[in-house]
Amino acid sequence: MAKRIKDRWPERRRDAIDHAETLVAATTQTLPVNLGRIAACRQVRSVQFKQLLTDGGLAVEGDGFRIYVRCEPGQEEDFTQRFENDGTGGTLPERVRHRARFTIAHEIAHTLFYDTRKTPPALRVRVDDPASSSNLELACNIVAGSLVLPEELIPRHLAHLESLQPAELRKLCDTAVISGETLVRRFQRLRRFPHPEAILVSARERDGDWRIEAISRHYSLRELFSSAKPGASIRTLVNDPDFILMGGEMREVVVAFGKSAAAGAMLFSSELIGSRKRARNVLISGVRVDQ
Numbered sequence: 001m002a003k004r005i006k007d008r009w010p011e012r013r014r015d016a017i018d019h020a021e022t023l024v025a026a027t028t029q030t031l032p033v034n035l036g037r038i039a040a041c042r043q044v045r046s047v048q049f050k051q052l053l054t055d056g057g058l059a060v061e062g063d064g065f066r067i068y069v070r071c072e073p074g075q076e077e078d079f080t081q082r083f084e085n086d087g088t089g090g091t092l093p094e095r096v097r098h099r100a101r102f103t104i105a106h107e108i109a110h111t112l113f114y115d116t117r118k119t120p121p122a123l124r125v126r127v128d129d130p131a132s133s134s135n136l137e138l139a140c141n142i143v144a145g146s147l148v149l150p151e152e153l154i155p156r157h158l159a160h161l162e163s164l165q166p167a168e169l170r171k172l173c174d175t176a177v178i179s180g181e182t183l184v185r186r187f188q189r190l191r192r193f194p195h196p197e198a199i200l201v202s203a204r205e206r207d208g209d210w211r212i213e214a215i216s217r218h219y220s221l222r223e224l225f226s227s228a229k230p231g232a233s234i235r236t237l238v239n240d241p242d243f244i245l246m247g248g249e250m251r252e253v254v255v256a257f258g259k260s261a262a263a264g265a266m267l268f269s270s271e272l273i274g275s276r277k278r279a280r281n282v283l284i285s286g287v288r289v290d291q
Contacts, residue, residue, distance in 0.1 A: 009135040012125065016112045016143045017191075024150045031157065032177040033148055035104050036087025039067065042111040043121070047104055049079035056103035058110045062120045067107040069100050090177050098179040102144055109143035110136075145186045149176050154186075155193065164196050166271040166283040173283075180283045184214035195219070199266070199286040203234050203245070210234040210245045210282070221288070224257055224266070237286070238268045245270055245282065254289060265289050 027037040039047060043064030052070040059066040071079050079100070082091045089101040113136065114121040127133045149172075157172050158164065173183050180202035187200055195218045202213040212232050217224075227236040234245055238255055242248035252269045268286040 009139065012113070013139045013142055016109065016139055017146050019112050020109065020143045020146045021150060021152070024147060025152075029153075031149075031153055031175045032088045032090050032101075033150065034087040035089065035101060035108065035147065036083065038147060039104070039108050042108055043116050044108065044111065047080070047083055049076050049083070049100075051076070055099065056107050058107045060114070060120050064116070064121065065107075065111055065114075067104060069103050069107075071096070071100075088177065097177060098182070101148055101177055102179070102182060105144035105147040106140050108147060109140035112143065113139075142189055145182060145189060148178050148182065149186045151186075151190060151192050164198055164200065164285050166269055166285055169200070169283045169285065170271060180281050181213040183283070184216050187216040188214075197221075197287065199225070199228075199237075199268075201228075201234075201237065201284040201286070202281065203284060204281045212237070213281070221286075234284075237284075243268070243270070244273060245284075255286075 023038045023041055024033060027041065028034045036047065044067055045061070045064050047067045047069065049069045049071040051073060052068060055070050057068045059068065069079075079092060079096075083089050083100075083104075085091070089097055089104065092100055111121070113123060113125050115124050125132070125136065127136050154172070157175055158168055169183060170180070173180055176183075178186075181204075184200050184202040187195060195216065197218045197220065199218070199221055200216045202215075203210045204213050205211075210233065212228060212230055212234060214230060215228055215237075225237050228234075229236075238245070238253060240246060240248070240250070240253045240255065242250040243253045244251050251272060252267060254265050254267050256263065256265045258264055265288070266286045267289045268284055270284045271282045273282055
């Protein structure tokens with residue numbers, strides 16, 4: 001019988017997340033996280049905006065790293081200077097700041113898989129096949145979420161962890177300077193406190209329909225609305241003509257599920273999309289209620 005090879009990526013991800021949390025604790029205790037300080041701790045010599053075909057890239061040099069972030073022609077110097085001035089990226093234009101901050105955090109995460117004691121830094125993992133490359137990118141996305149929204153800071157900014165309202169979630173997004181999608185994906189990876197007893201959703205308008213970008217559930221709600229997943233229409237979760245995302249006027253609606261003893265209902269709440277300048281993305285929360 002062939003010997004089974006142990007998958008070490010879960011362990012590598014945990015180690016990288018632990019390292020990321022240590023870096024955050026050593027550099028900042030407030031939101032938004034100062035990514036510039038964290039980058040400097042990882043021997044990143046500069047963060048530069050330039051024209052790229054991808055969102056970002058990491059260059060390995062003799063004395064450390066350089067991070068590159070995609071921008072449009074003519075924006076290179078302005079954006080680079082803005083980030084250098086405050087280290088958070090919070091002064092970047094609204095249309096790019098969420099993506100740029102996550103990209104920088106993602107590239108910082110890549111440095112955690114290098115041995116910086118060597119000159120130049122040497123990659124500590126093999127990524128010579130599609131599977132390992134995919135695992136590395138997944139790990140860096142998870143670590144990036146830990147960097148832009150450290151778990152230990154979440155309770156300080158959310159008053160009611162058991163029944164989160166979209167307005168509270170949006171306020172946290174604005175404070176942390178992250179997208180709604182990043183926030184919801186962050187809740188999928190909580191380690192230090194329980195996931196709220198809720199379903200959290202980030203949805204985006206595409207081709208006249210609202211589609212799920214990310215969804216995170218409390219373990220007790222994992223079997224409900226199984227068709228509601230990234231890429232699916234919000235109708236897989238809430239299909240009520242009175243709901244605001246369906247063209248109605250109700251910000252909150254009750255949706256029944258199941259039959260007989262397993263029956264129940266969820267109260268879904270949405271942001272008031274007319275109250276935001278760019279109502280292309282909304283946050284939705286769902287909590288179980290008695291019928």
